Amino acid sequence: MSSIPVKKDAGEIGKANKRKYILEKVSGRVFLFCALLSVVSLLLIIGFVFYKGSHPFIAEGYSFIDFLLGSDWVPSEDKFGILPMIVASIYATIGALIIGVPIGLFTAIFLAEIAPRSVAKIISPAVQLLAGIPSVLYGVFGLAIIVPFLQNNLGLIKGQSLIAVIIVLAIMMLPTVVTVAETAIRAVPKAYREGSLALGVSPIGTIFKVVVPAAKSGIMTAIVLGMGRAIGETMAVILVAGNSLVIPTSLTDSIRPLTTNIALEMGYAFGTHQEMLFATGIVLFSFILILNFVLARISSKGGN
Amino acid sequence: MNTTVIDRKTATDKSANTTEQQTKIAVKDLNLFYGEKQALFDVSIDIKEKEVTALIGPSGCGKSTFLRTLNRMNDLIDGVKINGKMVIDGEDIYQSNDVIKLRTKVGMVFQKPNLFPMSIYDNVAYGPRMQGIKNKAELNKIVEESLRGAAIWDEVKDRLKSSALGLSGGQQQRVCIARAIAMKPEVILMDEPTSALDPISTLKVEELIASMKKEYTIVIVTHNMQQAARVSDKTAFFLNGEIIEFDETNKIFSMPSDQRTEDYVTGRFG
Numbered sequence: 156m157s158s159i160p161v162k163k164d165a166g167e168i169g170k171a172n173k174r175k176y177i178l179e180k181v182s183g184r185v186f187l188f189c190a191l192l193s194v195v196s197l198l199l200i201i202g203f204v205f206y207k208g209s210h211p212f213i214a215e216g217y218s219f220i221d222f223l224l225g226s227d228w229v230p231s232e233d234k235f236g237i238l239p240m241i242v243a244s245i246y247a248t249i250g251a252l253i254i255g256v257p258i259g260l261f262t263a264i265f266l267a268e269i270a271p272r273s274v275a276k277i278i279s280p281a282v283q284l285l286a287g288i289p290s291v292l293y294g295v296f297g298l299a300i301i302v303p304f305l306q307n308n309l310g311l312i313k314g315q316s317l318i319a320v321i322i323v324l325a326i327m328m329l330p331t332v333v334t335v336a337e338t339a340i341r342a343v344p345k346a347y348r349e350g351s352l353a354l355g356v357s358p359i360g361t362i363f364k365v366v367v368p369a370a371k372s373g374i375m376t377a378i379v380l381g382m383g384r385a386i387g388e389t390m391a392v393i394l395v396a397g398n399s400l401v402i403p404t405s406l407t408d409s410i411r412p413l414t415t416n417i418a419l420e421m422g423y424a425f426g427t428h429q430e431m432l433f434a435t436g437i438v439l440f441s442f443i444l445i446l447n448f449v450l451a452r453i454s455s456k457g458g459n
Numbered sequence: 460m461n462t463t464v465i466d467r468k469t470a471t472d473k474s475a476n477t478t479e480q481q482t483k484i485a486v487k488d489l490n491l492f493y494g495e496k497q498a499l500f501d502v503s504i505d506i507k508e509k510e511v512t513a514l515i516g517p518s519g520c521g522k523s524t525f526l527r528t529l530n531r532m533n534d535l536i537d538g539v540k541i542n543g544k545m546v547i548d549g550e551d552i553y554q555s556n557d558v559i560k561l562r563t564k565v566g567m568v569f570q571k572p573n574l575f576p577m578s579i580y581d582n583v584a585y586g587p588r589m590q591g592i593k594n595k596a597e598l599n600k601i602v603e604e605s606l607r608g609a610a611i612w613d614e615v616k617d618r619l620k621s622s623a624l625g626l627s628g629g630q631q632q633r634v635c636i637a638r639a640i641a642m643k644p645e646v647i648l649m650d651e652p653t654s655a656l657d658p659i660s661t662l663k664v665e666e667l668i669a670s671m672k673k674e675y676t677i678v679i680v681t682h683n684m685q686q687a688a689r690v691s692d693k694t695a696f697f698l699n700g701e702i703i704e705f706d707e708t709n710k711i712f713s714m715p716s717d718q719r720t721e722d723y724v725t726g727r728f729g
Contacts, residue, residue: 346573354586355563
């Protein structure tokens, strides 16, 4: 038994405090509700897309394999093959990575390591502003500048092409790649740089042999995020892709990626055609999911 | 050789009666500014070859700043201005622009162990590799010699390929020393190399410093006065960016000629 004297009313909460506790509880619930809202939205979107998209394969007897690997997309003739679009999306994304990643990475290195503070102060916000430009404006820019340029200089009949998409997407992924990579590079402890420089290693040697390897996981994250941006982009791509339904065989071919297929046809599609567009969405969504999975793996590795 | 004389600002001129080594580093009237703020005032000191010179003084007195002028690590900080003479082996290091050569010759060990996130082997081989040494046998030899030189070989020889960051702090610091030795420097600067270590590791590093003296000129910044007394031949006492006194370590600790030095070494301030 406790021998410490306890006041009889010590367990009771004063009137003024009671209101505070209630307020505490209510505001906790409000925050929880807001937090759940995004989870609910996510589940609703996934559920809706999957429900609509899987219907033709479950209830109408279409083959999912034929859908993925078929190369003809003619809704009026009941032909739904999205292989050309999958290939176009993959080509455009890889191409954009090949151009965008080195440029973005070098920009990040320049901003974090080389540029004097005054210069970085101008370039850094400029790069970030690039992220704020509405994507349709990138498309307009591509259509007005890049497409005619390609048309005139490569002698194309039509400037809307895979290469035009790649260039636009490369520019669009820059802010993501630069910002994330720059943050990762800046987070590398100063002691590593000093250690390397004190051994008589040049600043550039230090950057490539010590700083960049130490920021590896952050840089990988930057690349994956940039990739996500490229594969999901729709508006800018519609304007410069040309939207032909062929498997691209050269950089100058007109293409139709997965995203634009949905955006172009959803407005007038109905019935099976509409459901097939949802199915296209499932494929696109799977790509993004895989990317997110890769991203999670990278960041958990980076923690070790 | 260079003719710069020791300029002891307030010290007496009794020159110690030992077999004097040759001057390795001669500093004359060195001033350093961080922007508008002056951090070092007319620092003059002659550092002898193959001796251990300790720099002591309270925090913010400029001893680390001075140490970093010796391999131009202050160049990395924006707005640092330096004037005066700093001559190593007859060459004014602030006249020459070959910082890479200077830093190869003047190695550095930092306050906190700063091994790279790579294997032990790669850490030690990093400097030589960056100098273009690719031959495996040669690299192996350098790594082994350097690790032996830093008295850590026996502890790490079976785990050379594992991450250096898995070592204890004291082991890491000795690998840092090995990494510096691998460049075959002539001078090694140490910036409070044991302040982040436990007493036993500290002892090991101090023993190492004593044994390294045969081959290297060592300049060590330390907060620990017993350490300065134990490892160094000469000691310079810094206060507010000036060298107050520079002399044989014995003399600094037993009968300093400046009252401020005495106050500091007896623990009255700092």
